[in-house]
Amino acid sequence: MAGESALDAERDAVLAAFTPVVDGIAATFGPVCEVVLHDYRRPEGSVIAVAGSVTGRTVGGAMSEIGMRVLARGDQADDELNYVTRTATGTLVKSSTIVLRDSTGAVFGALCVNLDVTAADRAAALLGALAGTPGAAVPADPPTTAFGDDIDTVVDAIVDAHPLRRDRNWAELDRARRLELFRDLDARGVFAVRRSVEQVAARLGISRASAYNYLSRARATTDTTSDSAGGHA
Numbered sequence: 001m002a003g004e005s006a007l008d009a010e011r012d013a014v015l016a017a018f019t020p021v022v023d024g025i026a027a028t029f030g031p032v033c034e035v036v037l038h039d040y041r042r043p044e045g046s047v048i049a050v051a052g053s054v055t056g057r058t059v060g061g062a063m064s065e066i067g068m069r070v071l072a073r074g075d076q077a078d079d080e081l082n083y084v085t086r087t088a089t090g091t092l093v094k095s096s097t098i099v100l101r102d103s104t105g106a107v108f109g110a111l112c113v114n115l116d117v118t119a120a121d122r123a124a125a126l127l128g129a130l131a132g133t134p135g136a137a138v139p140a141d142p143p144t145t146a147f148g149d150d151i152d153t154v155v156d157a158i159v160d161a162h163p164l165r166r167d168r169n170w171a172e173l174d175r176a177r178r179l180e181l182f183r184d185l186d187a188r189g190v191f192a193v194r195r196s197v198e199q200v201a202a203r204l205g206i207s208r209a210s211a212y213n214y215l216s217r218a219r220a221t222t223d224t225t226s227d228s229a230g231g232h233a
Helices: 002-032 065-076 118-131 151-161 175-187 196-204 208-228
Strands: 033-039 047-051 080-086 092-101 107-116
Touching (some): 002 033, 002 047, 002 092, 065 092, 065 107, 065 151, 065 175, 151 196, 175 208, 196 208
Antiparallel strands (some): 033 047, 080 092
């Protein structure tokens, strides 16, 4: 208990040290920049500092789909740098997520930098067309990422956008695809959030017991696959 308290104090100190960095980075890049500091010990309200407004985050808001993916990877998570996504409203965002670790190497938070590159991408396309060298500054079809201050909204967006869910209802999925759906949602960190199993069940129109059963079976299948491949000791 004492050791955990000391680690929490250390994590609090690291987050306090990074708080002024948030304003400094945002001021350096100007109005197209948003910087968000996350405390992953509170997934439903992980945002503890924010400067700028690209994704509309506010202090006390939930982690994004990207943060949930980092949380799912736990201490094996790596920094994700210079990736491009699109918000639900169409804003093109170039981001970097830098994980924060304590002295034991455990991931407990992240510093995220989001740049609105929508105008830059249009300008690059226009200049390329004028110069006769068409090309885009970003991938042609960047994925849409769920950002939101409400964790329930983020979870719903992830479930609704999943390829197995988007064009079919639950009754149209066979057992293998149902397990695949739960396995993938788990890998994206959806079930690391409190009450998310119940929320996913409601979104899919199934009972809570069925959702827990599919999640358990999906995890068992994942563990078996990893063991056979030498992924686990």
